[in-house]
Amino acid sequence: MECFWTWCCDILRNPTWFYLLTTVAKLALVFAVILAFVVLSVWIERRVAGWIQDRPGPNRAGLPLFLLRPFGSKKEQPLAGLLHFFGCPPDGRIARLCRWLRLDREIPTFGLIQPCLDGGKLFLKQEITPSYVRKFYFILAPMLVLGPPLVAAAVVPFSSGVSTTFGDISMCVANLSIGPLWVFAISGLSVYGLTLAGWSSNSKYPFLGGLRATAQLISYEVAMGLSVIPLLMVFGTLNLQEIVTSQATDGWTLLPLWGGGLSIQRWVLWIPMALSFLMFATCIFAEANRTPFDMAECETDLVGGYHTEYSSMKFASFFMGEYAAMVIGSAMVVTLFLGGWSIGFGADEALATWNQWVAVICQFIVFLVKLLAFIFFFVWVRWTLPRFRWDQVMKLCWLVFIELAVANIILTALILYYVK
Amino acid sequence: MNPAIQAILFYVFAFGALLSALGVVALRNPVSSALSLACCLAFVAAIFFGAGATFLGIAQLIIYAGAILVLILFIVMMLNVKDEQPAAGHWCYCIVGVVIAGMMAGTISSAALRLPGATGGRCPVHVLIEHANELCPVSGEEQATQPQTPPAEYGGMLPSISMKDHESDVSLLGKRLFTHYNMSIVILSFALLAGALGAVAVGRKLRRD
Numbered sequence: 001m002e003c004f005w006t007w008c009c010d011i012l013r014n015p016t017w018f019y020l021l022t023t024v025a026k027l028a029l030v031f032a033v034i035l036a037f038v039v040l041s042v043w044i045e046r047r048v049a050g051w052i053q054d055r056p057g058p059n060r061a062g063l064p065l066f067l068l069r070p071f072g073s074k075k076e077q078p079l080a081g082l083l084h085f086f087g088c089p090p091d092g093r094i095a096r097l098c099r100w101l102r103l104d105r106e107i108p109t110f111g112l113i114q115p116c117l118d119g120g121k122l123f124l125k126q127e128i129t130p131s132y133v134r135k136f137y138f139i140l141a142p143m144l145v146l147g148p149p150l151v152a153a154a155v156v157p158f159s160s161g162v163s164t165t166f167g168d169i170s171m172c173v174a175n176l177s178i179g180p181l182w183v184f185a186i187s188g189l190s191v192y193g194l195t196l197a198g199w200s201s202n203s204k205y206p207f208l209g210g211l212r213a214t215a216q217l218i219s220y221e222v223a224m225g226l227s228v229i230p231l232l233m234v235f236g237t238l239n240l241q242e243i244v245t246s247q248a249t250d251g252w253t254l255l256p257l258w259g260g261g262l263s264i265q266r267w268v269l270w271i272p273m274a275l276s277f278l279m280f281a282t283c284i285f286a287e288a289n290r291t292p293f294d295m296a297e298c299e300t301d302l303v304g305g306y307h308t309e310y311s312s313m314k315f316a317s318f319f320m321g322e323y324a325a326m327v328i329g330s331a332m333v334v335t336l337f338l339g340g341w342s343i344g345f346g347a348d349e350a351l352a353t354w355n356q357w358v359a360v361i362c363q364f365i366v367f368l369v370k371l372l373a374f375i376f377f378f379v380w381v382r383w384t385l386p387r388f389r390w391d392q393v394m395k396l397c398w399l400v401f402i403e404l405a406v407a408n409i410i411l412t413a414l415i416l417y418y419v420k
Numbered sequence: 421m422n423p424a425i426q427a428i429l430f431y432v433f434a435f436g437a438l439l440s441a442l443g444v445v446a447l448r449n450p451v452s453s454a455l456s457l458a459c460c461l462a463f464v465a466a467i468f469f470g471a472g473a474t475f476l477g478i479a480q481l482i483i484y485a486g487a488i489l490v491l492i493l494f495i496v497m498m499l500n501v502k503d504e505q506p507a508a509g510h511w512c513y514c515i516v517g518v519v520i521a522g523m524m525a526g527t528i529s530s531a532a533l534r535l536p537g538a539t540g541g542r543c544p545v546h547v548l549i550e551h552a553n554e555l556c557p558v559s560g561e562e563q564a565t566q567p568q569t570p571p572a573e574y575g576g577m578l579p580s581i582s583m584k585d586h587e588s589d590v591s592l593l594g595k596r597l598f599t600h601y602n603m604s605i606v607i608l609s610f611a612l613l614a615g616a617l618g619a620v621a622v623g624r625k626l627r628r629d
Contacts, residue, residue, distance in 0.1 A: 137451070177590060181478045192458070195490065199451065201496045207497070214494050218487055225482075237592055345515035 012166040013023035019167075020074035026173045028137050030153050035367070038323040041375050043115050048376065050111075052383040070294040125312040130201075133309060137200035142314045144193030145321035150326045152186040156178040156331045157241040159363045160248070160348065162356045169293050171341075171360060172241055179240030180228055180325045182223065183332055187287060189326060194289075197318070201309040212390065216286060219397045220293075224283035230272045230412035231336055241333055248342030249349070253277070258345050266420045272412045273300035277337045277402055278409075286393070289322055291382040295390050314374075330374040334367070338374070341367040429470050437463035450496045454489060461485045475590045 011017045050056065088094045101108060123187050129138065156179075159171035176182055191214055198210015231253065235243050247253060251261020253273050260266065286293040297305030307318045334340060341363035351359035388396070443456030455623060468477030484619045512577060 041508055176474055178474050178478050181475070181482065185478050185481040188482060191486070191490050192493075193454075195493055195497070196451075211494065211498070214490060218490060221486065223483075 005172055009166075013165060015086050022169050023173060026171070027154075030156075030158070030159040031150065032310075033158075034150060034324055034327055036154055037327045037371065038320055039115065040381070041323050041326060042118075042319075043112065044096035044375060045373075045379050045382075046114065047111055048379045049068055049383050052380070058135070064376075072161075119278055119316075122313055124314040127312040127314070132202050134200040134202060137196045138299065139314075140201060141193045141197035142310070142317040142321070144196065145190050146193075146317045146324065148186050148188075148190040148193075149321060149324035152183045152328050153331070155182045155240055156328070156335055157244055157340060160245065160352065161241075162360055167200060170241060175215045175239065175241055176239050179243070180232075180332065180336065181236065183328065184225060187328060188217070188221050190321060193321070197310070198416060199307040201306070205302045205304070206306045206308045209302045209308070212302075213289065213306060216289075216293065216295055216393060216397075219394065220283045220286040220401075223397050223405060224280060224287065226402060226409070227276050227279035227283060228336065229409050230276045231404070233409070233412050233416060234269060234273070240340070244335060244340035244342060247339045248344075249346075252342065252344065253337045255344070265415070268415050268419045269412065272408050272415065273337070275404065277358070277410050279405055280336070284333060285378070285381070286397070288378075290326060290330050290378060292385040292388045294387060294395055295393055326375065326378055327371070330371055332376065334370045334374055338370055340370075375397035396397075426470055430467060433463045433466045433470065437467070451493065454493045454496060458485050458489050461489065473589055475593055 073290055083089075083095055083098070129135065130320060154173040155176050155333070157170075157172035157175075161170045163169075174182075194213035194217070195210050198206045198208070198213070201207065201210075231243075232238060234253075235246055237246075250259040251257050251266065254270070256262065256266040256276060258269065289297065295305065302308070307315055310318065343351070343366050344364060348359065348363065351362060437460050440456045441457035444453045444460065447453050447456060461480055465477040465480040465485070468474070469481065
């Protein structure tokens with residue numbers, strides 16, 4: 001046992017092995033988090049849609065009690081017996097709460113059964129590859145949509161670093177000095193998947209969907225790149241870990257309430273930062289192909305969009321790619337504008353001096369909560385706004401956002417130069 | 421980074437880049453050619469990453485693979501270009517092709533002969549295999565204490581950017597571009613602007629009213 005322990009220590013003391021092992025562990029964590037969030041955001045989507053648009057549907061279904069004879073049928077009132085067992089009055093507050101939660105009729109499942117069955121259905125459906133498609137690219141396209149968002153997650157920091165006896169661990173998979181650019185570049189590659197899906201389907205409507213997707217993604221990439229430049233001017237670095245660290249000490253970009261964020265300059269800079277946030281968030285919506293920018297899969301004028309000819313899991317992987325892009329986009333917004341993993345109000349440093357590992361775990365949880373909140377915002381917008389028209393989408397990008405972004409850069413430079 | 425790992429990755433990516441570059445020429449379908457070119461650009465970007473020029477690599481990915489090549493693909497699909505037919509050769513084309521290929525080969529070989537790993541007419545990979553033990557110390561303690569110095573015959577590590585004073589390669593590149601090459605950048609951007617204006621002028625429809 002001791003021999004094994006010393007062997008482990010020897011391996012960890014070797015910097016190459018240490019780096020390799022920690023990287024693999026971080027990689028597995030990030031991968032698991034993204035895949036879990038893809039599933040989770042599908043569930044959030046359905047629940048919030050049902051809630052906002054008031055549509056009762058399968059997402060509200062539970063396990064009806066009459067299926068389970070031993071527990072008694074609706075007439076036999078198992079809830080009444082249970083309340084009696086715990087000594088609660090049958091028309092008291094607890095009983096009313098239970099009735100409001102429909103506990104007298106079913107075992108609640110919070111709509112979790114529906115996405116599970118949905119996934120199972122997509123797996124078990126017949127896989128049809130039409131005879132007229134270009135087969136190689138037809139199979140390649142869904143992979144190219146699903147892959148890039150998972151790779152782009154490599155630079156997103158999910159916690160501050162810790163120093164162990166064997167060496168320092170930075171809590172993002174690759175601590176590159178070009179963080180946001182890496183995300184833009186890699187998630188920009190998913191446009192190949194959409195284009196190839198449209199083209200290889202060898203049919204008119206998917207082709208139109210693919211062309212729309214390409215044009216939209218390329219255009220909004222320009223606006224997205226320009227809209228974060230003011231932010232980079234303020235922080236003076238492209239490293240995402242450093243950006244988040246400086247937000248933790250000097251106040252989040254959109255909430256400069258502590259540390260160096262209480263200066264006049266930072267509060268004047270709030271105006272271009274807010275503009276930048278609005279533009280960046282909108283561009284993320286467009287990049288993830290989400291309503292109100294889901295021109296590429298507009299059912300009303302293209303039968304289904306670029307994925308019309310796809311079936312079963314290939315069809316599903318397009319949507320997994322869309323949700324993964326949404327998760328990565330939310331992670332980028334949270335990292336750049338909402339403080340990333342930082343707890344805020346100087347709590348990070350206090351926790352880190354007390355216990356590093358507790359700080360890391362707390363920050364990780366805070367990051368996930370922020371991510372969930374922004375995903376909820378994504379879903380909220382989707383079920384509130386109608387879809388734009390195609391020419392409106394293009395006009396918004398080329399005639400509004402790009403000009404506004406350039407003006408915003410000049411404004412930020414002026415503020416940085418004149419307001420001290 | 422460990423010089424042996426760096427060199428091995430370099431050769432893997434270089435081989436991939438060469439293979440996909442061959443694909444651009446050899447494949448008959450224009451869409452396949454365009455995608456091979458994308459692969460080639462990605463491999464070259466990976467080589468840039470290995471050399472420490474991360475910004476250059478990512479710029480290559482964003483601009484060439486992410487935007488320009490997608491546009492090319494877009495146009496190829498839009499025009500529905502058919503598979504290339506083997507053209508009847510003319511001896512003129514052959515001569516021009518041979519001259520251009522010869523010039524390219526001369527440029528590349530003169531650059532290759534000046535590579536730091538290739539001193540005295542030796543292949544860098546060969547030297548690497550001969551001195552594998554000296555390049556990667558086996559035990560952990562040894563590696564942690566000793567600085568990694570390649571043997572003399574190896575001719576030095578593959579060229580890479582050294583980060584002095586914690587300055588990232590982005591700021592190094594930016595400073596160089598906006599001081600030393602400032603005039604060239606201004607002239608180039610005017611040329612690009614003229615190109616964009618020309619495209620608008622050619623592409624716009626004249627109104628009848």
